[in-house]
Amino acid sequence: MAQSPRASLVFAKSCSDCGQRQVELPRPLPEIGDDFDWMLRDYDSFRLFMLEELAARFPERSRWTPADIEVVLVEALAVVLDQLSDQLDRSHSEAYLDSARRPDSLRRLLTLIGYDAVREHYPLSWSDSKLVKHLLATKGYDPTGLPFEPDLGRSEVLVRLLVWLGKPANALGVAPNLNQRVTERAFLQLLGYDADNLREALDLDLPPHRRFATQALDQRWYHYPHLMEEARAAGPARLHRNRRMVTLDDYRERSEDHPLVLRASASSRWGGSWSTIDLVMVLSGNGELDQSIAAVIPADELEQVQQAVDDFHWREQLPSVDWQLQPGFRSVINAYVDKYRMAGQEVWLLDATPVGLYLNLSVKVDGNYFQSEVRQAINQALGSDAGGFFEPGRLAFGQDIHASDLIETLMALEGVNAVCLNRFKRVGDRYPDQSGAGVISLDGTEIARCDNRIGQPARGYWRLSLHGGQRG
Structure with missing residues (x-):
């Protein structure tokens, strides 16, 4: 063990009062050479290095065989060092997102960047027997006594489970299907x-x-490692996605992410004390904010829309929608806007300004086509259903309507030889006919509408005269 050096006081010969403390330090230790190759990583390199070390230390021995105890020990140590080296490599790779291979490591690394892999990638299904057993156990049932696997994706298994629970076999109907929202809720x-x-x-x-x-x-993920790659790519990509509504573009883009919003436009106005954001929207089915979603969306599309909203609220961690209360567009969308808007920023949700159009069309039908078929095709091409010219969300705010676009749409239909646009104007006597100009100008938050529904002329309508073709 090293000892502290002792200091001695030395006086100069010319002055007996001038002294100087001197310390004689020990000589530095000689450098120890490092002949170990730190790049050794596997069994073969470790074994070769130790055998070379043996040969260098015992030069008088010229022959080594696999049966020598020294060689056996070297090979045993090489195996252990190879295992430790592999563990070191694995531990190092598990610390990085792009090289992690363990499911728990990948999940934790994604959590560090704010990506909830469980919420995003765990598939929920009534066909998952383990999930069904977990739900039963949570409510006090003992699923270990089940004489069958509760794959509730099949109606007959669901009926057996109802009987096992002590419920009537027809409590959910004769052939219950949990893919139906009413049955699932019950x-x-x-x-x-x-x-x-x-x-x-x-x-x-x-x-x-x-x-x-x-x-x-x-x-x-452990049984299907390829499924981890989707989460590995989706996590970092989520970092580049803005989840806040700060600028007007943010309000517009984030609002259009919601399944119920087809188009959005944001503007700012000064209210005297603070600025207010006006968020104008075009909604699914051309609905209005204060209308009930169930009253606007057709019955055959309602369940699909509800599922899309539920999926979106699940991903965004928003409160679930109670569809039994028949909520309106405003209450559902407002919950989403409130989460991402700036604190203290006042936001008003407004409906787009509908502009009804009146069209008077004369169409010449080819002689080989029935007029009824051409009329039906024209109604679909100009309608507000999917693929129609006036489909909700297809036209932008303030987008002008050109007569040439309408004629081009109709001329693309089979059986149409010629199209004449006799009247082309806004609904109302005070608006002039624009068939000569060929364009109806819109501005601001105006959206062209032509629903052609009986009793709602303000939302636009058309009159169609067919010439030629075959009757029937």
């Missing part, structure tokens, strides 16, 4: 859940559900 209520769908029942904000979903996702 089944969850039978289990004791106050939820409308499977996602609400498996509330990931509750620790027991979160732990179950996390373990299930890790097992899924």
